[in-house]
Amino acid sequence: MASLWQIAFASAPNIFGATVTAALFITFLNLVRRIFSTASLPSNLPWVGVGKFNNCLGRAKSNLASIFHLKNLLDEGYAKYSKNDKTYVLPYFINGPQVVLPPSQISWLMEQADDVLSQELVNREFLQADYAFFHANMVDNPVHPDIIQHQLTKKLGNFTDDIADEVLAALDEYWGTDTEEWREVKVYDTMLPIISRISIRVFMGRQLCRNKTFTSICGNYIRKVALAAAAISLFPNFLKPFVGPIFTVFDYILYRRCRSFLMPIIHDRLDELRRPDVLKITSEDPQGRNDYVQWALDHAFAKPVVNPVEFDPRVIASRFSVLAFAAIQSSVITLTNAIFDIAASSECAESLTTLRKEVLDIAEDATATPWSKTALSRMTHLDSALRESLRLNGFVERGIMKKVVAPEGVTLPDGSHIPCGTKVGISGYSIHHDEANYPDANKYDAFRFARGHETEGKKRPQRLVNTSDIFMSFSHGSHSCPGRFFAANQLKTALGHIALLYDIEPIADRPVNKWFFGHIAPPLTETLRVRRRKM
Structure with missing residues (x-):
């Protein structure tokens, strides 16, 4: 018996090596097949x-x-x-x-x-x-669209003061308060912790959003998801369950560290539900807590048939990572792009002055609380500056893209029949850069949308969150991004504070965004010079 074990252990490296070689060879053949x-x-x-x-x-x-x-x-x-x-x-x-x-x-x-x-x-x-977000797929339906639509969006008005408070505190830390000397900042590297703190302030409260270790973990995690996804995509489907853990090993370490902060909170909340003095199963929280954990529990209780898996602490924690990715990454890219677009425009100083005046005028209006939903809805120039940046420099090329899931395939309007599994859609990038839709389409015109378009005989400004046949940065139709309302609030509050509090030194040429397959990365390492304004 001992000799059999010795033979098995001795041959294990050879078996492993042969398996890896076979997997790589199959992957190579699969890539060649894809090419042709x-x-x-x-x-x-x-x-x-x-x-x-x-x-x-x-x-x-x-x-x-x-x-x-x-x-x-x-x-x-x-x-x-x-x-x-x-x-x-x-x-x-x-x-x-x-x-x-x-x-x-x-x-x-x-x-x-x-x-x-x-x-x-x-x-x-x-x-x-299925491979980048750990444990979240133990439940069939994703939770974040429902939570965003039914919890976050409806309660946005409750978070406006928190968002403004966090923006101010984060800008003080990362862009400084010196009104005399210019400070060189890496825009992406400062926007990442700022947006992370805003999102976490809303999702989990002040204590965790001010924890630098936690916000750093969340920020680093969301940076690597796209790269891991691209690597996994190169492999045939039957190998993805095996190679997925390899390419996501660092993400998994970050996820486990993130989970260590969340688990005590989740367990405490679940323990409260099991108290003997709770007479019935209910999602009502007597303390009126308004955070992601409570939203997840409310979502689970709202189902016609309660699924016990949705109360698994691992599922709740992993779903937080999905929500954080959805909320943070796209907003970081959008704000980074907008700041560079403004800085590189020939009207940089004038644009900042206009934005600053808009914020001050609305803030001084006695009928509007500064940074409230009502006040933000009136900041049409902020809307336009961000919307124009998304039009010109979005973070993905697609506008609407769908996959054929009907087993028999689908027939297109031109009579072509495409099989099940085919992706079919519209390129948002192409439409956004069409001169017929946007005169001088390759130029950043900060207030293009503030000037509005003709609607019922009137010129109406176009809001950041509005989608259309010629603006698809949030997709379009019934599957438009559900988080765009939250994103608009945090982006407008952040850019409004930047315009109000800082001068940005203009630059002659805007750094070029890098295309990585369908992802479009903003300038990741480039810097700008900023200085706190004397108020």
């Missing part, structure tokens, strides 16, 4: 970027081009096909090709039922959510 594959799409749909080779070699060329030159492919496809009301195939090496519809077919796309075309599946696949 038609993805079972009909031959009448043209592929962009194939050049003169409208065959497997052309597809290989376009797939490889999508790795570093996706923007060029989008520009080519929009000019050659979309503007001529034609559908085309956009090669997308990391997650498979996308069928891009012309703008005239947006209505058809949004009319399709969720059991025919699913937007949620595209979002999950884009982030490889």
Whole structure:
């Protein structure tokens, strides 16, 4: 018996090595297949970027081009096909090709039922959510859309003072209070803790949001999700459960550290529900607590059939990480982009003066409490400055993207039939940069949307949260981002304080955003010089 164990242990390294080699070889073959594959799409749909080779070699060329030159492919496809009301195939090496519809077919796309075309599946696949978010998938339906819609958005008015207080405290710390000397700041690296603190202040209260260890853990965790997702996407589906833990090992360490802060709070709250003096199962909290843990419990109790798994502390904690990612990362990118857009515009000083005057005028109005929902809704120039930045420099290229889930596939308006599993949608980037939609479309015009558009014979400013056929930074239709109202509140409060309290030294050239497949990263290491204004 001992000799058998010795043989097993001796051969283990060889078996492991052979398994890894086989997995890598299979992955390599899968990537080669992807490069040349038609993805079972009909031959009448043209592929962009194939050049003169409208065959497997052309597809290989376009797939490889999508790795570093996706923007060029989008520009080519929009000019050659979309503007001529034609559908085309956009090669997308990391997650498979996308069928891009012309703008005239947006209505058809949004009319399709969720059991025919699913937007949620595209979002999950884009982030490889089954492997990037730990334990959250023990429950079928994600919790954060419901919590955002039914808890956070409805209660935003309760958090406006907290958000303003946290913005001011964070800016004092990261941008300083010196009114004499200019200070050089890394914009992204300062916006990350500022937005993290705002979000955590709302989700978990003042104590945790002022804990630098906790906010640093949350900030570092959300930075790495997209990179891990991209790496996992390269592998065939049957290998993802095995390679996922490898690429997310550092995320898992951060998640466990984050969980160590949350678990005592969760356990205390659950213990209260089990007290013998509680006569019935209820989600009503006698202390009136208004935080993520209570929202999660309320959500679980609101189900027609209570699922015990939703009371698992691991599930509650892991769902916090999903909510934090959704709330923090996109807002950090948006605010970073907006600050650089303003600083690089020829009207930098004038724009800041206009924003400052708007904040002061509304704050001095006796009918409006500073930074309240009512006050923020009247700050149309802040809305416009952020909306224009999202239009020009959004964080993803897609506007609406869905996945065919109907087993029989779906027939497009042009008669093309695409199979189950195909992604089909609209490119928001292309529409946002169309001169027909936005004159001088490649220029940042801070108050483009404050000047408004014609509605019922009147010029009405366009709010940051409003989506349309030509503004899809939050997607569009029934699946528009549910968190955009919270995002707008924290972004407007943060940018309003920056304009009110700081001068920003103009820069001659805006740093270029980096494209990473479908992600568009803001300037991550570049700096600006700022100085506290004398009030």
